[in-house]
Structure formats: C-alpha cells, structure tokens
Amino acid sequence: MKFCLIWFVMVMKMFKNAIIVFIKEMKDILRDKKTFLFGLIIPFLLIPTMLFAIDYSMNFFQGGKDNQVYVAINNKENSFYRFCTAHQNIKFVDTDNPQAALNSGRISAYINIQDNIDDDIINKKNIDIDVEFGTSSLGSMLSASAIGYYKELYLALIQYITDNDYAKNVEELRVLAEDKELNQNLTEIYPYQGSQDIGFNTSSLYFNMLVPMMLILYCCIGSSSTASDLSAGEKERGSLEALLSTGASRTSIIVGKLFATTVMGLISGLCTVLGLSTYLMISSDSQMSQVSVADVLALLATTLFTSMFFAAVNLAIGVYSKSSKEAQTYLMPVSIISLIPTYFTYSMDLNSINLKYLCIPIVNVICIIKEILAGVLNFSHLGIVIAWLIVYIAIAFSLTAHMFKKESVIFRI
Numbered sequence: 475m476k477f478c479l480i481w482f483v484m485v486m487k488m489f490k491n492a493i494i495v496f497i498k499e500m501k502d503i504l505r506d507k508k509t510f511l512f513g514l515i516i517p518f519l520l521i522p523t524m525l526f527a528i529d530y531s532m533n534f535f536q537g538g539k540d541n542q543v544y545v546a547i548n549n550k551e552n553s554f555y556r557f558c559t560a561h562q563n564i565k566f567v568d569t570d571n572p573q574a575a576l577n578s579g580r581i582s583a584y585i586n587i588q589d590n591i592d593d594d595i596i597n598k599k600n601i602d603i604d605v606e607f608g609t610s611s612l613g614s615m616l617s618a619s620a621i622g623y624y625k626e627l628y629l630a631l632i633q634y635i636t637d638n639d640y641a642k643n644v645e646e647l648r649v650l651a652e653d654k655e656l657n658q659n660l661t662e663i664y665p666y667q668g669s670q671d672i673g674f675n676t677s678s679l680y681f682n683m684l685v686p687m688m689l690i691l692y693c694c695i696g697s698s699s700t701a702s703d704l705s706a707g708e709k710e711r712g713s714l715e716a717l718l719s720t721g722a723s724r725t726s727i728i729v730g731k732l733f734a735t736t737v738m739g740l741i742s743g744l745c746t747v748l749g750l751s752t753y754l755m756i757s758s759d760s761q762m763s764q765v766s767v768a769d770v771l772a773l774l775a776t777t778l779f780t781s782m783f784f785a786a787v788n789l790a791i792g793v794y795s796k797s798s799k800e801a802q803t804y805l806m807p808v809s810i811i812s813l814i815p816t817y818f819t820y821s822m823d824l825n826s827i828n829l830k831y832l833c834i835p836i837v838n839v840i841c842i843i844k845e846i847l848a849g850v851l852n853f854s855h856l857g858i859v860i861a862w863l864i865v866y867i868a869i870a871f872s873l874t875a876h877m878f879k880k881e882s883v884i885f886r887i
Contacts, residue, residue, distance in 0.1 A: 491722035495730025499704055503734065517692045517742050521749035522756075524684065543617050546572050547585045553592050553644075553651035554585070554603060557628045560657040564624065576606065582617035583607050592644040595632055603628075631660055686843045687816040689746050690836060693777065694809045696742025697735045697785040702801040704731045705792030714884065728789070728878045732782075732871060735789050739781035747773055769846045772856055776846070779863040780839050784812070786870035793877050793884065812836055824848055832858045835866050 544565045547555055558564045569575040572584040586604040588594070594601050603625055607618055631651065634640075641647035650656060708714040717727060751770065788805055795801035815837045822831075824844060832838045838859040845851045877883045 489726075489729070491726035492729035492733065495717075495722060495727050496733040499731060499734035500737065503700060503703075503738065514741060514745050517688075517696070518745040518749045521685070521688055521746055522753040524688075525750075525753045543583075543620050544581045545583045545585055545621065546575060546581045547587060548572075549587045549589075552587050553595065553632070553648045554587055554628055556648045556652035557631065557657070558624065560652045560654045561624065563620075572606070583621050592647050595636060595647060596641065596644060598636055601632075627657075627660060627664060630664060631657070634660075685750060685847060686819075686840045687813055689743060689750075689777065689843065690780065690812055690816065690839060691809060692746045693739050693743040693781045694784045694788070694812050697739030697781060698788045698802075698805040698809065700738040701731075701735045701785065701788035701792040702795070702798050702805060704734060705789060706795040706801040707792075707798045709884070710797055724879050725875055728793075728871075728875050732785055732789055732874070735785035736782045739785050740778055743777040743781050744774070747777055766849070769849065769851055772851055772853075773843070773846050775860065776839060776842050776856070779860050779867070783835065783863050783867050783870070784808075786867050786874060790870055790874040790877065793874055815840055819844075824850060827855065829858070833862055835862070838862060 542563045542565055544567050545558075546567050546569050547558075549555070550566075555566075558566070567575065567581050569581065572581070575581045576584060584606045586606065588602055588604075591601050591603075605621060605625065607621075628651075635647065635650055641650055708717070718724070722730075747770075787808065791804045791808065792801045795804060815834075819831075819837060819840045822841070822844070827841045827845070831841050832855055842851075842856055842859050845855060
C-alpha cells in the first residue's frame with residue numbers, strides 16, 4: 475500500500491511538471507501569432523476550396539442535361555440519329571478521323587451503330603450501340619454520364635414503341651424516334667440523374683481518397699514543425715540545457731513536449747475536419763448528408779489519436795536530429811510516406827475491411843474515415859483502431875523517452 479502511494483505521488487508530480495512544460499511550450503508557440511493563425515487558415519480553407527473546385531470542374535465537363543455534348547456517328551440513316559436530333563444539347567460533328575477527334579477533345583464520344591439497326595428493331599431482335607470515349611480527354615470521360623443517359627433513354631423509347639407495335643416499318647420508327655413531344659414525355663418519366671446514370675460518382679473521389687489524404691497529411695504536417703522546434707530547435711538555441719537543469723524529470727519534459735506537439739497536430743487536423751464540415755453543410759449531395767453527429771464525434775476522436783501518433787513519431791525524429799535542418803530533412807519523407815496507404819486503399823470496398831487492415835497504422839485510420847463518411851461506421855472497428863493507435867503511440871513515445879535520456883543522443887554533434 476505504501477509503495478502504491480509513493481508511486482502515485484511520483485506519477486502526479488511527473489504530470490504536474492509535464493503540464494508546466496506543456497504550458498511553457500504552448501506560450502512559445504503562440505508567441506508568433508501570425509504564423510500560428512496562418513497555419514490554421516490554410517487547412518480550414520484548403521479542403522472546401524479543393525472540393526468545390528473539383529466539383530465545379532467535373533460538373534462543367536461531364537456534360538450535364540443542359541450542357542452541349544459533341545459526338546460523331548458512323549451512320550446517320552437510323553432511328554438513333556433521329557432520336558438525338560430531338561435533343562438540342564447533342565451536337566454531331568463530321569469527321570474523317572474519329573480517333574484523332576477524340577484525342578484532341580473535339581468530340582466527347584464516337585458512336586458506332588450496327589448495320590440495319592432499325593430492321594432489327596422492327597423484327598424485335600437484340601441491338602447494340604457501341605460508344606467509344608477518348609482516354610486522353612477529361613471532358614470526354616466525364617461526358618460519359620450524359621451520353622450513357624441518352625443511350626438508355628433511346629433504348630427505353632424503342633422498348634416502348636416495339637411493345638405497343640407503334641412502328642410497322644423503318645420509316646415510322648424513325649419518325650417516332652425524333653418526335654419531340656414523345657421524347658419530352660420520356661425525359662419527364664426518366665429524368666437525368668447526373669453521373670449516377672452510369673455509376674460514376676464524382677463524390678467518391680472526395681471520400682475515398684482526397685479527404686483521408688488531407689486529414690492525415692495535416693495531422694502529420696501540423697506536428698512536424700512543432701516537433702522539430704521543440705527538440706532539435708532547442709539544441710540549436712541552447713535552451714535545452716536550461717530546461718534539463720530544472721527539477722523536472724526528463725520523462726516529464728518529453729511528455730510536456732508530446733502534449734504540445736499533439737495539440738498543434740490536432741488543431742491542424744480539426745481545421746481540416748471543420749473545413750470538410752463546412753463543405754458538407756453547403757453541398758446538397760445526398761451522400762454527404764449521411765454524416766451524423768456520432769460520425770463527427772468519431773471523426774474527431776480519430777483525428778485526436780492520429781495527431782498524437784504523428785506527434786510521437788515526429789518528436790522521436792526531432793530528438794534524434796542534431797539540428798532543425800536535419801530534422802526537417804527527416805520529417806519531410808514521413809509526410810510523403812504517410813500518404814502512400816491512401817493510394818493503396820483508394821478502391822477498397824467497405825465490405826472488404828477486416829481485422830488485418832484495422833491493425834496496420836495509417837491504413838486503419840483510412841478505413842475508419844471511409845466508414846464514417848459513408849455513414850456506416852462500425853464502432854467495434856473504431857475501438858480496435860483507437861486501441862492500436864494507443865499501442866503505436868506508446869511504442870513511439872517509449873523510443874523518444876529512451877533517446878531523450880541518453881546524453882549521446884540529445885547532445886550529439
């Protein structure tokens with residue numbers, strides 16, 4: 475009992491000294507208010523600015539219902555061509571070299587109609603419309619939604635005509651295909667749904683790659699400069715000796731520095747989350763509205779432990795480094811390496827997330843962010859991820875504390 479009491483007093487004294495060191499470090503950080511505020515504004519504005527810019531770009535180029543889409547066709551003597559003429563935003567371009575026109579962006583698609591397609595329709599045979607898109611033109615790829623929509627609309631019209639035997643011959647079929655009133659009624663029954671018509675959801679780019687990437691990046695970057703300054707920077711300024719000469723233990727000092735470094739990473743991460751929340755509130759996308767209060771709290775908890783993980787890793791690198799310049803040289807690859815898992819997990823299906831992925835650092839954070847933003851958060855997954863992050867934080871902190879207690883490391887030249 476007496477031993478437990480002594481241990482408790484020692485721990486409380488250590489944390490008291492750590493808090494003092496933390497307050498001292500935060501005062502030093504906040505002394506340069508312009509740099510501090512600028513570091514908050516950038517992550518806050520970057521996410522919504524990027525998302526709005528990409529959203530506008532994709533909506534502009536993907537050929538919406540009211541946008542003009544330029545296409546070429548191999549044969550104009552058919553009902554599909556007549557059908558397209560009833561829709562003003564489809565423009566046909568004559569070209570002798572469709573592939574060159576696709577690559578140059580002159581047309582968004584080349585439509586290859588099978589021979590005698592109208593005869594096959596009258597005889598109720600299967601038909602095929604082949605559409606080729608340009609692989610080097612962003613506008614061509616994003617116009618696929620509008621072109622796919624009109625292709626499906628045409629097939630629905632043909633199905634309606636053949637089921638009711640409204641066309642007895644090819645000429646009657648073509649006349650019905652270009653009937654504007656009939657096409658207007660059809661578009662009202664089957665309204666344009668944007669990129670969802672062909673399964674290409676532009677917002678998946680944001681949630682599957684961009685948002686996890688930016689959140690992880692700023693949790694790392696937000697703590698890297700602080701970690702460098704509070705460790706290697708103090709060596710250069712000569713203030714580390716004065717700090718070590720105080721009554722605080724080295725463990726207390728490194729805990730205080732870890733808290734200060736975590737706060738800076740957390741603030742950057744929270745500003746990124748806040749910027750994302752601003753975008754979610756303004757945007758009308760249905761997928762974005764699925765994020766609940768519980769999801770936001772889970773995202774904040776994930777951001778906290780992710781920031782502490784990067785703070786512990788960055789602080790370990792800073793303690794080992796001889797100077798701020800050397801620390802920055804080591805810390806830059808850390809931020810780049812931390813982004814690699816976002817590329818590998820970009821196409822990961824939420825159903826494929828299992829225990830293996832939840833144990834790998836950074837990958838587990840990305841998995842949880844995917845679940846949160848998809849509105850299908852599994853709280854057992856969240857608990858596993860946080861538990862593993864605590865383990866990784868403890869490992870990194872133990873390494874930092876071990877190095878900080880060695881004179882050959884903290885005073886190496």
